[in-house]
Amino acid sequence: MTHHDTTTCVFCPDLCLYSCPTVRGSGNSSSSPFAKVSVLHWLNRFPDSSGTKAEDVAYLCTNCGLCTEVCLHDQPVGQWLFEKRQELFSERKVPAQALRMCPDEDSLRQTLVESAELINSSKTPSIVFFPGCDMLKQGPEKVAQVVEVLDRVGIHDVGLDVDGPVCCGAPWRDVGDEAGFLSRIATWHRRFERFEGVVVAEPRCSRALKDASVESSRKRRYPQTFQLWKVLTRSLRSPSRKKIPHVVSLHKSCHIARHLEPHIMPECLSEGFVIERTQENVFSGRQEQCCGHAGGFSEWAEENALRAGEVLMEEASSTGADQILSLAPACAHHLRRARANRTDLPDIIDIVEFTQKALDAGTGKQE
Template sequence: MHGKWDWLRDEVKGFGLIRNAPTIFKFISGKLSGPDDLVKCALCPNMCRHACPISIVDGKETTSPAGKSRVAFLIREGKVELNLKNLEPLYMCLSCDACSQWCPFEFSVADLIRPIKEEAVEKGVTFEEFKEVFENLEKHGYVYGEPREEKVWKARGEVLYLRGCAIRENYPTLTDKALYVLDKLGHKAFTIEEKCCGVPAYNLGNKELFKKLAKEQAERINSSGASLVVVSCPSCAYAYRVLYPRYGVKIEPKVVHIAELLEENLENIRAEGVVTFHDPCKLAIGLEKPDTLKNVLSKVEGLEVAAPRRSGKETFCCGHGGSAVSRLNPKLADEIARERANELGEEAKLVITACPTCKMALEGVGDLKVLDLVEFIHDLLRDEDARIEGG
């Protein structure tokens, strides 16, 4: 590990801790037992803060990545009280995991501080802004409350399309477009009366509610008869593929994000103009698919794809991830979205993303035209069909 800790040695000098430096180095590098991962993160001089959207826009020490870990540590050790004031910095996290990309140990600050959130929920120390979410999920299995009556496309094959809460509530027409795209790819897809995947409860620290929703949703999926599950929401895909197995919940069919399916199967499609793209965190980082969105757009002949400065695993969150920031501090969430929108606007006025929440966040703060990947590909396929029919 030659040179790996040079940055820490320099930082430690600045804090007058040089006499303790050898011990600190041993602790952090894992050569000496004692401190757990939360302590290691708390000791770090914020080497990932340059990538954290909260830290970049908010600029406060307590909401920086290591700052959150320090607060979590102090709460855990009983040095400060477990109350809403002290908990608030922990909820200023988008769960984007940008921090993990710059950490020598690939720590996720969201994962490190989650046990403190779970303890708070168990003890009833919960923000008012979260209570309605928990009640809606508990009663209806839907973030937004009692769902409106929805059309269900009955089984036409073995591909189940899961819409997710954001599409069901904010972009219901995307369902028809997704089914059309899937049909053009050779999949006769159907839908079911689905429940929330549970990610909002998970991010807010309600572990028991998350497990309940996961079991209910898994039962619905597994009993659907599907051999393949396609989703439009990266957080849903992340829940089914990464989180559910952690809690012993098994989804029997294979689960893919629709962008992954397009990456493998899209061909013979054309367009003109310039577009840029916004990689959703849970697709690029969570599912480790940093190039999927760019690859799909690159398949479109004649289209100029201008990559933003921050993309792939270095993408910049839309500000509305993680379930908490947009509820506790909507102004900060919008400021982060605006930071991202301004960056994207430097490349093109048409932005393609692959997450309905990202679409909602980015189109709400500027003059950009933001399309979900499904919308964009649907329109191109429709135009191609019209061209062929017109001879």
């Protein structure tokens, strides 16, 4: 554990209760940050006690960081729970269900190869697009769509590295395998440092790369990375573009809101540029809500994770929004799954689809 005292959580009035996506998904206060830290606290004091086990609470977390953001004492709840995951992994006590967080890399490799075939580019690119495991799970068509959109916004010499990494390693950290996470990060850097730059699809991957670079003591040249959402939003800055006729609620994702770019609001996504009208979320800025997909939670407790996404969409709907724009394609995919049986909720669109729609509108392809 860190220098923060878990006793503070044990005797706290539970101010973080409604910030937690595991509570919002389950509707059960027993999965609140307060409750989970209380379990760890008493297990540390009485390790031989019966009842709730550490593995029952350690994986009930997306590591979104909102509980720490709203906490008056900045208690690092997510950090504690992830440290417990590492402890369970080192003791070989990881539940079988948690191992589902790690993707099948052979299957992802095949999807990457199929994506390259769709792009049909034979030359070695100077800039490589890294889709990551979340986007590869959506299929080769999604990956090819991104490369096409990047080309349309002026990044022409971009392609895929079919022999490169298919995952940044974040799922291994979610399980508790810190060594597996850091080794994949190191492989990622070694492979991609030969390119002029890397466009990273998911904020989750960008956060993992940032965290690993802070932890690493090695001084080496890292490849220059670009976040996909920033590349695409910068391409939409022209105020002369035809407006998208929707009331849009922006979902930055917890990774961007609290860990990557907490103070950035893309100017082009503000009202009057490419969006007719924007509607601020109930929780916005650094208090952006997590959709429930992060931290391996969607694999550990899929039903609760989808319900957390449903609650987020209900809140956006209450503000009058008819469309939710997510800067993270993985979050958008998760929200679509959560919306499957709720057609009354706002439509979901990710930044890639939004950019494509704005470009088409500008060329007259859409009404």
